Amino acid sequence: MGDVTRLSAADLADALSAREVSSVEATQAHLDRMAAVEPAVHAFLHVSTEDALATARDVDARRAAGETLHRLAGVPIAVKDVVVTKDMPTTAGSKILEGWIPPYDATLVTRLRQAGLPILGKTNMDEFAMGSSTEHSAYGNTHNPWDLDRIPGGSGGGSAAAVAAFEAPLAIGTDTGGSIRQPAAVTGTVGVKPTYGGVSRYGLIALASSLDQAGPVTRTVLDSALLHELIGGHDPRDSTSIDEPLPGLVDAALRGAGGDLTGVRVGVVTELDGEGYQPGVRARFGEALALLEQAGAEIVQVSCPHFEYALGAYYLILPSEASSNLAKFDGMRFGLRVEPADGPVTAERVMAATRGAGFGPEVKRRIILGTYALSAGYYDAYYGSAQKVRTLIQRDFAAAFTHADVLVSPTAPTTAFRLGEKLDDPLAMYLNDVATIPANLAGVPGMSLPSGLSDDGLPVGFQILAPAKADDRLYRVGAALEAMLEHVWGGHILDRAPELEVGK
Amino acid sequence: MSTLSRDEVARVAALARIDLTSDELDRLVGELDVIVESVARVSEVATPDVPATSHPLPLSNVFRADVPEPSLPIADVLRSAPASEDGKFLVPQILGEE
Numbered sequence: 001m002g003d004v005t006r007l008s009a010a011d012l013a014d015a016l017s018a019r020e021v022s023s024v025e026a027t028q029a030h031l032d033r034m035a036a037v038e039p040a041v042h043a044f045l046h047v048s049t050e051d052a053l054a055t056a057r058d059v060d061a062r063r064a065a066g067e068t069l070h071r072l073a074g075v076p077i078a079v080k081d082v083v084v085t086k087d088m089p090t091t092a093g094s095k096i097l098e099g100w101i102p103p104y105d106a107t108l109v110t111r112l113r114q115a116g117l118p119i120l121g122k123t124n125m126d127e128f129a130m131g132s133s134t135e136h137s138a139y140g141n142t143h144n145p146w147d148l149d150r151i152p153g154g155s156g157g158g159s160a161a162a163v164a165a166f167e168a169p170l171a172i173g174t175d176t177g178g179s180i181r182q183p184a185a186v187t188g189t190v191g192v193k194p195t196y197g198g199v200s201r202y203g204l205i206a207l208a209s210s211l212d213q214a215g216p217v218t219r220t221v222l223d224s225a226l227l228h229e230l231i232g233g234h235d236p237r238d239s240t241s242i243d244e245p246l247p248g249l250v251d252a253a254l255r256g257a258g259g260d261l262t263g264v265r266v267g268v269v270t271e272l273d274g275e276g277y278q279p280g281v282r283a284r285f286g287e288a289l290a291l292l293e294q295a296g297a298e299i300v301q302v303s304c305p306h307f308e309y310a311l312g313a314y315y316l317i318l319p320s321e322a323s324s325n326l327a328k329f330d331g332m333r334f335g336l337r338v339e340p341a342d343g344p345v346t347a348e349r350v351m352a353a354t355r356g357a358g359f360g361p362e363v364k365r366r367i368i369l370g371t372y373a374l375s376a377g378y379y380d381a382y383y384g385s386a387q388k389v390r391t392l393i394q395r396d397f398a399a400a401f402t403h404a405d406v407l408v409s410p411t412a413p414t415t416a417f418r419l420g421e422k423l424d425d426p427l428a429m430y431l432n433d434v435a436t437i438p439a440n441l442a443g444v445p446g447m448s449l450p451s452g453l454s455d456d457g458l459p460v461g462f463q464i465l466a467p468a469k470a471d472d473r474l475y476r477v478g479a480a481l482e483a484m485l486e487h488v489w490g491g492h493i494l495d496r497a498p499e500l501e502v503g504k
Numbered sequence: 505m506s507t508l509s510r511d512e513v514a515r516v517a518a519l520a521r522i523d524l525t526s527d528e529l530d531r532l533v534g535e536l537d538v539i540v541e542s543v544a545r546v547s548e549v550a551t552p553d554v555p556a557t558s559h560p561l562p563l564s565n566v567f568r569a570d571v572p573e574p575s576l577p578i579a580d581v582l583r584s585a586p587a588s589e590d591g592k593f594l595v596p597q598i599l600g601e602e
Contacts, residue, residue, distance in 0.1 A: 099584070100584045101584050102584075103576045103580035103581050103584075104580075195561075196561055197561055210558060239563075240563060309545060309546050309548070309549055312544070313543075313546050315539065315543045316543050316546065327521075330521070331586060332586070332593060332595050334584050334585060334586075335586070337586035337587070340523075345596050345597070346596055346597050346598070346599075347595055349596075350595075350596045351521045352518070352521045352523045353523050355520075355521055356523030356524060356525075357523075361528075361531075364517075364522055364524070364528070364532070365532060365535060365536070367520050367522060368517050368520055368522065368532065369539060369540070371517075371520040372508075372512075372516045372536070372540070375516065375519065381544070381547055382540075382543070382544070382546075384550070384556060385546040385547045385550035386546050386550075387557055387558055388546075388549070388550035388551075388554040388555070388556050388557075389546045389549060389550060390556070391554050391555055391556065391557040394560075426535055426538075426539060427538060427539060427542060440560075443559075443560020468560070468561060
């Protein structure tokens, strides 16, 4: 057996079931890789060595006993630190939750544990998932494995970097405005935001409840389908969970990999291209379209005229919902408690002192913006208007999907920028998500997969969007494009990433 | 359009129960002004005939059967509390005593 950390999750699962490698060996190989590259990458906030190896031993024993196991049993996974894990610290990248051990598991974590996936640890992120670079983590930057001076995207930069650096074959992300897809784009990995309600939100530390969605972060489209099928589906503990079976995602990926897209209408969103998009990003996007056309797809132009208002609506709706959701961090029941430096120690003053000390600058900015947008006299102009824009964006999608089966765009306007470059300019940072935000506002599913390297040698992401509950279309089109691109490249895009371990 | 004053930002921060240093307040006034001006564009298309959408997919109320389910063990819940006493959260005084 060669280096198991280079295998896709599907290939590792096959090797495990053929008993060419044990889960303990595979898990240990990933822990060793983490030990070697974490000093440079810093994708993890917590490494759960003992917990992961215990799960691996259990899976190996059950396999030896002839038990029927889940296909991904024994395949290790990393989980974004916004997802609560019993007996494992969960901070959401914030000082206000430093050292907090949740008393329960998120539903998706329960499903991972039941299927026997060893959890390697918790990954770094922008504080409470607010950001596009992971620089807003209270626990230091994560570095892009393609260039350690650059951002890994955000908010799920840790999960994307862990997968790109071969520290884990699978990871969990969450996507409120692009936090799975944009990190995937800038790290040369695959990320999927399922239809809103497709994966349970029970046990996710909520950012914006009407936008949040958890999903897979992987190196291949098939791996995302396998993980999506495992974590997806109805959960009675989440009242917004869709009470219907998932469409066949793995089947769609396998069908797509055959490369035939005859009859599939691919809509290019006019408003998500052009000004502000890096030339190398546009070039790779155009080449991918040509490949889809070769595979038999029909390329059509579609216009979504209200998308230009999506960013504005998002930065009203998200802060408004976040200001309410984050009210629970008050120093009373969990996490940090700070007493005021002087004056009476009342609950109200302890709350303000705790939140002043525990929240970082971006979280304060957004809570105050949201409180303002919801306050008397401004509600109709700001939050009310943003909700109307949401209707207009949904109508744009509905109209576009009458002309096309899937919509496509570059995932992000640029490749990974340098650490620090946009940290002092919130609006410039927000623009990273201009192409990913509309999907969250409308609840539709989206995928980002690598479409090549830009002129600067850094990965470019290709975004596919489908109608709500038609996540299978992402996998069919994504797998077809992936197969054709890998044929052109002669291998996986990450084969061209620099080796992080000296002497390897 | 809007110009967010320093007093206004301080008032909203107090509503949100976030202590800010004087430097933080100065910086936020400038940043929020730029952000608010940018996002305010939404009102250009938010005409009275457009209904508001609060949720991505249409939903109706979701109920479960009204049967008791076990709660989390109290010890697990209090384990990460800043302070506890007699199986309860211990919090600072809630009302002023003047």
